[in-house]
Amino acid sequence: MLSQVRDLDLQLLRLFISVVENGGFSAAQGELGIGQSTISTQMAKLETRLGFRLCERGKAGFRLTPKGEEVLVATRKLLTAIEVFKGEAQGMADKLLGELRIGLSEGLDGQILERVGSAIRLFRQRNQAVQIEVLSATPAELERRLLHDQLHLAIGYFSGAQLAIEHQLLFSEEQALYCTTGHPLFSRKTLSLADLHDQDGVHHPYRFLQLDEPWQSANSSARSEQVEGSLVFVLSGAHLAYLPTHIAAPWVRAKRLRAVLPEQLGFSVQFHLGSHRGRQPSEAQQAFVQDLFSAFNRQ
Template identity: 40%
Template sequence: MLRNVTDMDLRLLRIFSTVVKCGGFTAAQAELNMSQSNISTHISGLEKRLGYRLCERGKGGFRLTEKGQRILQASSVLFGAVDAFRDEAQDLSGRLVGDLYLGLADNIATLPTARIDAAIARFYQRAHDMHLHIFVNSPTELELAVIDGQLDMAISYFSRPLPTLAYQPLYTEAIGIFCGDQHPLFEVDSPSLEQLQASDWITHGFLPANQVLPVTPQRASATAHHMEAVAHGVLAGTHLGYLPGHYARPWLESGKMRALHPETLHYAVQHSLITHIGHPQSEAVRAFIDDLRAEHHV
């Protein structure tokens, strides 16, 4: 029977939460840097402290019991309260302390209007003892990570606003049509709209459903969820694809790619900063958001 909560109990609860997040003991080994037998020992110790079984494990796979599900929910509330206390205590010190988790879209380092590096530089001029964690992922994965509390904020272009997230527009990105030097249209001076539509395309799996494209692909045998994946399809010479002009520039200069009708066939996407409306923000998170806004003049 659990009569008081010790530091060891908190550690065991965090191990339990990680096992659930990973979907079982085997998958949690790398995350926890523990052997499966060691994890099992810790979970058994937690169950002994509580006085009941939290999960079923064995040949039938990993599954939470009803009480395990309730403990998982209660521990999430507990960790949230501990984090809120830590942030409040740190805020009172007048010095930024702790960890900040930032998510970004891929391949924006060469975009002149994306002043993420300048915002980081401004942030590191503050009095702090911070550790910045930067992750790169698809827009959908970034939204889910912010909703789940794995990220404090993320910057990308998003298909539609979600009710639990706040969106702050920061900058735009110009997207054009590109083909590789092995593609049949590479040597065609001015390919027609019909030729473009008849070509095979690699399409984006992360564009807004209502995005109006200069040319709507009629045939697509490949889908990409990151810009680099689009580039691979274009460089192969098998597909046409939409790419940011700044990202494609090295291949343009080397003759590996060509922009098709760049003056007319292009569009712009809006990149926004997202945060969770219901999650409390530490002083460090608020400071970094201020630095982002200052660098992007918003």
């Protein structure tokens, strides 16, 4: 009995099909490129493997037994299925599959979001069937999710203290210190660092870059882990806070916010693409990183 189908069995079954389609052993010699005695030996091996006779051969000519007829039908189905599998397997070999979970730092500039969108468009033009999830969070949360394998990639500014996270530079973002109408500094024509000495600034517990902020408030009664919270504190008129310049821009145009000593106290923040060093990136992840760097004009 044929309990397992091996490569040799497939070869014998293909020989069987050729013999049937050519009408006998003698006629199949030319197509198979082997002698009639070898064909007969191979057919005998197949019948032994199956445990029953497939055909009658002799002076009366070649004809299939009833079981041979059934094996012929089954063999054609098997070989067709193998070809279908080969085609699908080849398609999978050339196709990106799986999922991608991507984290974005909250409050990104619209132009940055457009570039991320361009990267997704480039990726979708590939031969792929990948489920993509995008979420927005604070840098600290993005870093935590990377470390716990809840994200494959994250775009943000990171502490640099986590050696398990690899960082690749993507772009820089400008930050400035702001106050609003009603704040004592807003209407002053000239300002100096001394004017900021006793001002109440917003403390950012999530900000890995806080030590890089040129102005450090010695008097802070406000805390926020998000850009929107910092903006709310500034708009209260009671606090100063660092904000991304693109977040503050519409409020500045409306004359509701003023940058405080931007030449002295403004600074740049480097945003990186973060990924876990200890995790082997999938083909989909590698392809998306390529498209992301293309969108950001980085090599």
